[in-house]
Amino acid sequence: MSDLLLEVNDLKTWLDTESGTVRAVDGISFTMQQGETVAILGESGCGKSMSALSLLQLVPSPAGRIEAGSVRLEGRDILQFAEKQMREVRGKRIAMIFQEPQTSLNPVMTIGEQIREVLPDRESLSQEAARTEVLRLLTAVGISDVKRRYDEYPHQLSGGMKQRAMIAMALAGSPDILIADEPTTALDVTIQAQILDLLKSIQNTTGMAVLLITHDLGIVSQSADRVLVMYAGQIVEQAPSDLFFSRPRHPYSQKLFRALPGRGKRGARLEVIPGAVPPLTTQFSGCRFVQRCERAQQICHETVPAWHGENNWGVRCHFYDTEEPVRNASETSAVTTAEQKSPGEAFLKVESLKIHFPIQKGILRRTVGYVKAVDDISFEINKGRTLALVGESGCGKTTAGKGVLQLIRPTAGSVNYLGKELTQLSRGELRALRRQFQIIFQDPYASLNPRMLVSDIVAEGLDALQTGIDATSRQQKINALLEKVGLNAEAGLRYPHEFSGGQRQRISIARALAVDPQLIVCDEPTSALDVSVQAQVLNLLKQLQDDLGLSYLFITHDLSVVEYLAHDVAVMYLGRIVESGTLQEILDHPAHPYTRALLSAAPVITRGGDKPVAHEVIKLEGDIPSPSDPPRGCHFHPRCTVAESRCRKHFPETTMLTTTHSVRCHLQK
Amino acid sequence: MSYLPHILITDALIYFLLVLVVGFAVYASRHEHLRAPWRQVFNRPLAVAALMVLSVYISIGLADSVHLRERISDTGADRADMEAQYSHQVISLLDIFLGSLRQHSEKTYSMPFATHAFSMETVIGQDGSVRREHPRLLYGGAHLKDISKRGQDIAVKTVTGILVGLIAWLLFAVLIIKVVAVRTHMAAGALWLRIKRGDTRFPWRSALSTGAVISAIVSALIVLSGNYHVLGTDQVGNDVLYKSLKSIRTGLLIGTLTTLVMLPFAVSLGIMAGYLRGWVDDVIQYTYTTLSSIPGVLLIAAAILSLQVYMTANPEQFTTVAERSDMRLLFLCIILGGTSWTGLCRLMRGETLKLREVDYIQAAVALGVPTRKIMLRHIFPNVMHIVLISVVLDFSGLVLAEAVLSYVGVGVDPAMDSWGNMINGARLEMAREPMVWWSLSAAFVFMFGLVLSANLFSDAVRDAFDPRLRKR
Structure with missing residues (x-):
């Protein structure tokens, strides 16, 4: 385990842009040993992907160039290699898999052909031998029914399967190092667990080293041996995994931990890292983190901190040896106050909501079937409470949210708001009621009209209400709203593109608040944001709920956010709610096998000091079936570890475990 | 000498267009998302050079769009009580600038820079002898x-x-x-x-x-x-340079007015089809599919011929020759616009289909913003770049289309100066021996200059406005 495989020394990769030279990677050094998993952890834009591309000389040219440094692969500096020599390295010595399996595979070639293309000795292999080799690789990455998959095209494969195929391609050259650039970010929790497991097992059999690039502390905690924390183009901390999680030394790392939402932090405000990553075009004269660090001293502004500690366990901070200040007094006390809040009356009742999309075929557009995106779901939302709708992608949770708002007209069922049946209202009647329910979207870049001033965006709801207020009071209201979400009034005079993701999400919230809504549907509002920014948005949502008594329908796949924010939870699988109850009931006594699997698959951060909780991971096999052709009987039975014969025949009825906790599973009768 | 302003319909439309362009420029200068790409256009050397060439064409075209009627000075004393008489001949500001060039008509063809006519003539000398010779030109090199x-x-x-x-x-x-x-x-x-x-x-x-x-x-x-026919003279002895300059207005008009006619249809129908879906979408889609499957030339020929019949039947409505040819030009623009809006409409529909699912549109729906307002405030500004790109790209195509249509005989009025008519006339000239090449060449050079600079400019505009090409 001590053979030095890769040694990166003072690597600098710069990009020339119109606004100046971006020092995307500014002098990073690290080593990798055989069979080791090294994680590069960092927020978006910190240069972690660019570092990986630099190792393979794949920096986008002509804008980018490797300015200085060396990358020694078994002693030879591969940065000096010519393109022809480099081809011998790529794929054969160092292979790479990317975040988005969707775009990494060529859509017009079959999976088999694509893998055969990258076989190292494809010229010498016969057609038959090549095929056998590809089939072997596909089997090795855990793809079932490989003979059929060989001739299938990428669109016929699910996301997880595509990522497996990508890994098979990477393994084709039996590389010494695999660079995995956010390999599971686009995947669901249960699939993510499968892929991480797969990487681990391949590593065990081949002794390959893995450079794992990620922003997710949970993944790092689960799979990395060593952690490199990147911030603004530099490595600010490097530590063995267990030491990092028990005693993070850089203020940035410490803050990251505290910004993570979770059950233990319920009721308390999450720690936020103020500000944003400084633009990498600046010339730094001091510590890069200084603007966001509350422990910053004069010296931090003036002197660039040196690397303290050894190579494998060190930190780039002037105060690396002072302990982090203790803070947990406020956390526990706040929890109780939040929980004591009594559930208000149910004001929105959704009953047997169905949203089916017809599948039309042929010239006459005959309907040949339905995608049952939402198939008979019921829930209630109480005043001032948060209902979390949890599920993996494609389970219909977003459609359900839009169905509640009547942005998509439901096929059947009822949405009852204070006695008014929303599904029966005409467009005009509905428009009058619209202001009661608002929505916040996932993608902060698509949710604001790029052609409108922020103040016009925020005022859109006011204008639509036609309250007839005059210009000055309209402006006052806009300013008040912007202030409420933590932005300056002058932000209103700018265009959305001038704001960061977190700020845009605040603008979206301000727009929703403008019409004094009762209910806000939050459609994964933080999943596109970095941890530190996510904390800001979650804090804001929480505070608004406390101040204004808002109710949230919180659609998410992230259980840590659920634990932090939700009062009630409904778990969706393939268009149906399989289990619902209060947060405690779901988290502490999950009754449905799917809920249990979901809870166990979420990466858990074990901080050294804590006693590692007995954490048995229930591995789900296979992918989510298509909602156009759900399995007979219980939708979950093909993946269920405890399925019985009756599960294959009937969909289970609802069983009430307590007055609030209901589950749909045969085994809970 | 005094003049009476005479505003033709196309003139009025050009002024209207000018107001629109100026208005848009003022609007764009106040909106950063519009100003930034224009700034990018104006920072490209080639685009600026092309724009300067274009602006020469445009200023000639504009000068040619201010029409006047000259006052006929009465013989003898100008009596106050007598109503002023104005000529039936409509001239433009450009004609006044060019001054002598308009009147420097020879008898027939002459080569560029020639001093003598192109063809031989029988001349009877003072002594009664009959000679065949190239006679001296009246103006070309007369000094x-x-x-x-x-x-x-x-x-x-x-x-x-x-x-x-x-x-x-x-x-x-x-x-x-x-x-x-x-x-x-x-x-x-x-x-x-x-x-x-x-x-x-x-x-x-x-x-x-x-x-x-x-x-x-x-x-x-x-x-x-001043002293030569730089580009020669045509069959009836008119200066070809003068004709070419007069043709600029025709080309520009076809290129811009057609767009003006087409835009409201294409944009509003395209956005409506894409956003409202349902039966509206069906009707609009079938309309443009049907329209685009009829050959354009057929429609244009039918329209122009029926207009001609109408004009012969009602001569009293058109007092001057200029009005007649102007009417025909306008009609050509309208019918060209009527046949060419389908492409842009289809683009608009596709883009709107994409946009209507975007989150900020959904948010606007959730806020209860009326449909009409969503289309105006959210969709229209976000498809504007496509409109702009296709307008500048279409411009050169339309200028060329005019030439082809006039060549076929369904273009502008034969009496009107246009490059298409010059090319049409060149059919016979090229068949002569020796060849009369200068009319065709002049039309070619002038058209080439306009279309090339328009294309270069539109490339720059597209690069600046197309989000897919935008540098990150």
Whole structure:
């Protein structure tokens, strides 16, 4: 385990842009040993992907160039290699898999052909031998029914399967190092667990080293041996995994931990890292983190901190040896106050909501079937409470949210708001009621009209209400709203593109608040944001709920956010709610096998000091079936570890475990 | 001499278009998302050069769009009580500028820079003898005492013209640099050095050198055209340079007015089809699918021919020749627009289909914003770039289409000056032996200049506005 495989020394990769030279990677050094998993952890834009591309000389040219440094692969500096020599390295010595399996595979070639293309000795292999080799690789990455998959095209494969195929391609050259650039970010929790497991097992059999690039502390905690924390183009901390999680030394790392939402932090405000990553075009004269660090001293502004500690366990901070200040007094006390809040009356009742999309075929557009995106779901939302709708992608949770708002007209069922049946209202009647329910979207870049001033965006709801207020009071209201979400009034005079993701999400919230809504549907509002920014948005949502008594329908796949924010939870699988109850009931006594699997698959951060909780991971096999052709009987039975014969025949009825906790599973009768 | 302004319908439309363009410029300068791409356009040297060439064409076209009727001076005393009489001949501001060029008509063909007619004529001498010879031209080189000095004279005049043009431009350039230097708080000398190195944000070097070339050419042409037919004369002895200049307005009109006619249809119907879906979408889609499957030339021919029939039946509605040909030009624009809106409409529909699912539109729906307002405030500004790109790209295509249609005989009025008519006339001229090549060449050169610069400019516009091409 001590053979030095890769040694990166003072690597600098710069990009020339119109606004100046971006020092995307500014002098990073690290080593990798055989069979080791090294994680590069960092927020978006910190240069972690660019570092990986630099190792393979794949920096986008002509804008980018490797300015200085060396990358020694078994002693030879591969940065000096010519393109022809480099081809011998790529794929054969160092292979790479990317975040988005969707775009990494060529859509017009079959999976088999694509893998055969990258076989190292494809010229010498016969057609038959090549095929056998590809089939072997596909089997090795855990793809079932490989003979059929060989001739299938990428669109016929699910996301997880595509990522497996990508890994098979990477393994084709039996590389010494695999660079995995956010390999599971686009995947669901249960699939993510499968892929991480797969990487681990391949590593065990081949002794390959893995450079794992990620922003997710949970993944790092689960799979990395060593952690490199990147911030603004530099490595600010490097530590063995267990030491990092028990005693993070850089203020940035410490803050990251505290910004993570979770059950233990319920009721308390999450720690936020103020500000944003400084633009990498600046010339730094001091510590890069200084603007966001509350422990910053004069010296931090003036002197660039040196690397303290050894190579494998060190930190780039002037105060690396002072302990982090203790803070947990406020956390526990706040929890109780939040929980004591009594559930208000149910004001929105959704009953047997169905949203089916017809599948039309042929010239006459005959309907040949339905995608049952939402198939008979019921829930209630109480005043001032948060209902979390949890599920993996494609389970219909977003459609359900839009169905509640009547942005998509439901096929059947009822949405009852204070006695008014929303599904029966005409467009005009509905428009009058619209202001009661608002929505916040996932993608902060698509949710604001790029052609409108922020103040016009925020005022859109006011204008639509036609309250007839005059210009000055309209402006006052806009300013008040912007202030409420933590932005300056002058932000209103700018265009959305001038704001960061977190700020845009605040603008979206301000727009929703403008019409004094009762209910806000939050459609994964933080999943596109970095941890530190996510904390800001979650804090804001929480505070608004406390101040204004808002109710949230919180659609998410992230259980840590659920634990932090939700009062009630409904778990969706393939268009149906399989289990619902209060947060405690779901988290502490999950009754449905799917809920249990979901809870166990979420990466858990074990901080050294804590006693590692007995954490048995229930591995789900296979992918989510298509909602156009759900399995007979219980939708979950093909993946269920405890399925019985009756599960294959009937969909289970609802069983009430307590007055609030209901589950749909045969085994809970 | 006094004039009576005479506004043709197309003139009015051009003024309207001008107001629109100025209005859009003011609007764009106040909106950053519009200003930024335009700034990018104006920072490209090639685009600026192309725009300068274009602006020469445009100013000629505009000068040709101010129409007047000359007052006929009464013989004898001008009596106050007598109503002023105005000529039936409509002339434009351009005609007044060009002055003599319009009246310098020969008998028939003559070569560029010729002193004698192109074809032989039978001349009866003073002594009664009959000779066949190339007669002297009335205006072309008429000032020459010694015809053998023609080459020398042309050379001298050309050089003088170029020098005058360059000097005039130099004075103008110095003035501009001074003004810019004052506005940017720089020493004029330092600014000049930076311009020479091409080290300015706005490509002053390209702008100034293009201006110098244009100025030299224009001034040389002015000097030469006073004494020669620089591009020869046509069958009826009219100066080809004059005809080519008059054709600019026709080309520009077809290129711009057609768009003006087409845009409201294409944009509103496209957005409606894409956003409202349902039966509205079906109706609009079937309409444009049907329309685009009828050959365009057929529709145009039918429309133009029926207009002609109408005009012959109702001659009293068209008092002047200019009005007749103007009516036909307008009709051509309308029918060209009517056949060409389908492409843009289809683009609009597709883009709107994409946009209506975007989160901010959904948010607007959730806020209860009325449908009409969503289309106006959210969708329209976000498809604007496509409209702009397709307008500038279509422009050159339409100019060329006019030439083809006139050639086929369903284009503008045969009496109207247009490149298409010049090319049409060249059919017979090219069949002559020896060939009359200058009409065709002149039409080609002028059209080429316009279309090339329009294409270069539209490339820059597309690069700046197309989000897919935008640099990150």
